Amino acid sequence: AQTVTQSQPEMSVQEAETVTLSCTYDTSENNYYLFWYKQPPSRQMILVIRQEAYKQQNATENRFSVNFQKAAKSFSLKISDSQLGDTAMYFCAFMNPGANSKLTFGKGITLSVRP
Amino acid sequence: ETGVTQSPTHLIKTRGQQVTLRCSSQSGHNTVSWYQQALGQGPQFIFQYYREEENGRGNFPPRFSGLQFPNYSSELNVNALELDDSALYLCASSPWTRNEQYFGPGTRLTVT
Numbered sequence: 001a002q003t004v005t006q007s008q009p010e011m012s013v014q015e016a017e018t019v020t021l022s023c024t025y026d027t028s029e030n031n032y033y034l035f036w037y038k039q040p041p042s043r044q045m046i047l048v049i050r051q052e053a054y055k056q057q058n059a060t061e062n063r064f065s066v067n068f069q070k071a072a073k074s075f076s077l078k079i080s081d082s083q084l085g086d087t088a089m090y091f092c093a094f095m096n097p098g099a100n101s102k103l104t105f106g107k108g109i110t111l112s113v114r115p
Numbered sequence: 116e117t118g119v120t121q122s123p124t125h126l127i128k129t130r131g132q133q134v135t136l137r138c139s140s141q142s143g144h145n146t147v148s149w150y151q152q153a154l155g156q157g158p159q160f161i162f163q164y165y166r167e168e169e170n171g172r173g174n175f176p177p178r179f180s181g182l183q184f185p186n187y188s189s190e191l192n193v194n195a196l197e198l199d200d201s202a203l204y205l206c207a208s209s210p211w212t213r214n215e216q217y218f219g220p221g222t223r224l225t226v227t
Contacts, residue, residue, distance in 0.1 A: 105157030
């Protein structure tokens with residue numbers, strides 16, 4: 001079974017600065033997907049970024065980028081130029097596409113962006 | 116393009132009762148997954164439906180059941196409600212050809 005670990009329960013960052021959220025996972029699979037989701041107080045889970053395990057290049061979406069280290073089973077999210085709207089819970093998630101494509105989530109990290 | 120919608124937004128039930136939650140998938144998406152999110156935790160996979168058939172189930176008892184309709188909308192039914200069923204229930208839809216799930220706003224269920 002896959003597990004996803006987010007060991008930092010809370011983080012805080014000053015507006016306009018950069019912050020990195022950590023995530024590790026455990027799997028015996030070679031082909032899988034990793035995601036970061038954002039859940040603001042409105043509760044809606046929003047897809048931030050996705051990474052395919054077979055791709056060596058790290059995914060980037062505007063201010064959001066990942067550092068994917070497959071051998072270390074590490075998948076961190078970097079948020080550049082933090083904005084007040086980035087305040088939310090962030091969840092790291094794992095998907096094995098061969099197993100009904102269910103998402104396995106970590107416990108999440110609460111990110112607060114200070115003005 | 117309409118996103119994933121869920122109803123109701125919030126409801127309160129009594130222990131032992133039954134509840135039905137509804138989800139309309141995003142246009143063009145034929146796969147629906149349901150998750151339970153307890154307060155302060157990450158979502159837990161309940162089950163997934165593809166073309167009206169259950170396509171995988173998480174570690175939830177049989178009193179959690181579901182349906183998917185020809186228009187790909189879905190229902191989650193929970194019988195014999197327990198206090199621990201109090202949670203946010205999230206529905207996510209995805210196209211079968213892509214491994215990305217898009218979530219609805221959730222239904223907050225409170226069991227008293």
